[in-house]
Amino acid sequence: xxxxxxxxxxxxxxxxxxxxxxxxxxxxxxxxxxxxxxxxxxxxxxxxxxxxxxxxxxxxxxxxxxxxxxxxxxxxxxxxxxxxxxxxxxxxxxxxxxxxxxxxxxxxxxxxxxxxxxxxxxxxxxxxxxxxxxxxxxxxxxxxxxxxxxxxxxxxxxxxxxxxxxxxxxxxxxxxxxxxxxxxxxxxxxxxxxxxxxxxxxxxxxxxxxxxxxxxxxxxxxxxxxxxxxxxxxxxxxxxxxxxxxxxxxxxxxx
Amino acid sequence: xxxxxxxxxxxxxxxxxxxxxxxxxxxxxxxxxxxxxxxxxxxxxxxxxxxxxxxxxxxxxxxxxxxxxxxxxxxxxxxxxxxxx
Numbered sequence: 001x002x003x004x005x006x007x008x009x010x011x012x013x014x015x016x017x018x019x020x021x022x023x024x025x026x027x028x029x030x031x032x033x034x035x036x037x038x039x040x041x042x043x044x045x046x047x048x049x050x051x052x053x054x055x056x057x058x059x060x061x062x063x064x065x066x067x068x069x070x071x072x073x074x075x076x077x078x079x080x081x082x083x084x085x086x087x088x089x090x091x092x093x094x095x096x097x098x099x100x101x102x103x104x105x106x107x108x109x110x111x112x113x114x115x116x117x118x119x120x121x122x123x124x125x126x127x128x129x130x131x132x133x134x135x136x137x138x139x140x141x142x143x144x145x146x147x148x149x150x151x152x153x154x155x156x157x158x159x160x161x162x163x164x165x166x167x168x169x170x171x172x173x174x175x176x177x178x179x180x181x182x183x184x185x186x187x188x189x190x191x192x193x194x195x196x197x198x199x200x201x202x203x204x205x206x207x208x209x210x211x212x213x214x215x216x217x218x219x220x221x222x223x224x225x226x227x228x229x230x231x232x233x234x235x236x237x238x239x240x241x242x243x244x245x246x247x248x249x250x251x252x253x254x255x
Numbered sequence: 256x257x258x259x260x261x262x263x264x265x266x267x268x269x270x271x272x273x274x275x276x277x278x279x280x281x282x283x284x285x286x287x288x289x290x291x292x293x294x295x296x297x298x299x300x301x302x303x304x305x306x307x308x309x310x311x312x313x314x315x316x317x318x319x320x321x322x323x324x325x326x327x328x329x330x331x332x333x334x335x336x337x338x339x340x
Contacts, residue, residue: 017339017340018338018340019338019339019340020338020340027338040339041338042336042339043307043334043335043336043337044335044337045268045333046268046288046306046333046334048289050337053335055303055335055336058336059303067336070340080309080312080314083307083309083314084307084314084332085307086307087307087308087316087317088304088305088306088335088336089305090303097340182340
């Protein structure tokens with residue numbers, strides 16, 4: 001059931017973001033309930049007044065860190081942020097996020113692609129957050145990224161997977177893991193992503209901003225596992241009319 | 256007063272700061288984080304810092320902090336991991 005990125009086997013197919021939790025203790029409970037083995041953090045200026053250290057928490061929990069470049073609008077800023085993350089967190093894994101504007105938080109394809117090329121050349125294992133565009137997904141794979149992460153819907157929107165057909169197309173042509181990233185609102189969204197063939201799901205707000213984050217984390221873990229099992233189980237074809245599951249042979253009839 | 260007459264000033268995480276005397280990146284990180292550091296940039300008490308430094312937009316590797324002298328006009332960013340998607 002495990003999957004592999006950059007030679008690392010991961011048992012959980014749920015990648016949790018740490019953003020949005022109102023406290024570190026809520027985050028800790030949610031991370032544990034999710035069973036995640038990989039979780040994202042952002043890189044920001046050190047603030048001596050802030051005692052909260054997500055880095056210390058993740059080290060204690062033994063969860064692998066995937067730093068992101070959230071908030072970057074240009075390839076230049078994203079590359080610098082990735083290099084700072086590599087130095088600070090001692091990992092060459094990076095979730096590359098280059099956004100176009102703050103209303104949609106959707107990726108800027110041009111800057112994203114430039115940054116992806118540069119980071120791959122610089123030895124990074126790049127997880128590229130991108131639009132649900134099959135052509136762009138292919139270009140990113142050809143550029144050497146380790147995983148392509150199409151958005152189901154805008155970050156934090158909880159709108160689910162707006163274009164399942166595109167996600168399915170991306171998966172069907174991919175030679176690298178596809179991780180559905182962004183847009184998940186509830187468990188059925190995560191299950192659908194897996195049923196469409198994704199290798200994993202990345203989500204944060206759906207859990208951290210849920211009324212009961214721990215319960216939602218558990219729901220997501222089950223949904224991801226469920227969807228993955230269903231994807232491999234060979235679902236029945238859809239039909240326009242019913243097909244009886246009980247035989248008509250030996251029916252009794254009233255006189 | 257000419258430009259060269261003012262006290263050496265650097266910008267640390269967006270705030271201007273006067274340099275009292277010769278200082279390295281290592282000194283600045285130790286003061287900012289309140290942790291004692293070995294000359295190789297690792298914490299004296301062991302463990303990991305989770306900190307990185309850029310000077311004028313270029314990463315300065317931990318092992319070079321002690322030898323990197325701060326000078327007037329340098330822009331320094333000291334970053335760490337925070338909660339994020």
